[in-house]
Amino acid sequence: MTSTPTQENTQVEGSHEPTVEAPPSEEDIKKWGTHVMGSPAAPSAHPDNQKAALWNASDHQQIYELPYVVYSPAERPSHNPFEPVINMFNTWSRKTESIARNIWHNLKTGPSVSEAAWGKLNLTAKAITEGGFESLFKQIFATDTDERLKKTFACYLSTTTGPVAGTLYLSTARVALLQ
DSSP: OOOOTTOOEEEOTTOOSEEEOOOOOHHHHHHHOOOOOSSOOOGGGSHHHHHHHHOOGGGGOOOOOOTTOOOOOOOOOTTOTTHHHHHHHHHHHHHHHHHHHHHHHHHHHSSOHHHHHHHHHHHHHHHHHTTSHHHHHHHHSOOOTTOOEEEEEEEEEEETTEEEEEEEEEESSOEEEEO
16 A cells, blocks of 8 residues: 555554554644745745744644633631741741752862862861951952952862862952962
8 A cells, every 4th residue: 555645654553454644634734834845945935834934823722621620729818827937937948948059069069079168167267267258358368448348259260170169259349269
């Protein structure tokens, strides 16, 4: 049995008889355009392609309404005395997860997690003994008297041998990196 370009021979599993698929519907032909291969052409070059270019999925979307399913949000009690407490715990939980994710990402970026962790602990201990990151920044870098440290960031400098851990200092006058 020979097949036409719109029909395809397929064999059902367990059956020795080939089955013939139905030809595509007229809407499918409009949706997909022509089946002619060749160099790309403008949609206006062939009427079937023009119809395909104008076809919109939202125009042909089928939404099935189920009579036994109700689509409405569940009502929450309006005066729950524990609502502020729950919101506070949710806020703390999100902040804690964010901090833990940032710490883990920072540690695993380095060549060794334990080495990066010890480096961060040593830097923090040094900052605490020196009086904080601002005084450490002023001791390491030549600063003006009115220059203030705005923020410090744990960072990695990308090198050809791999990432090198450091601290990025952002002050009112400059950006500095300490490895």
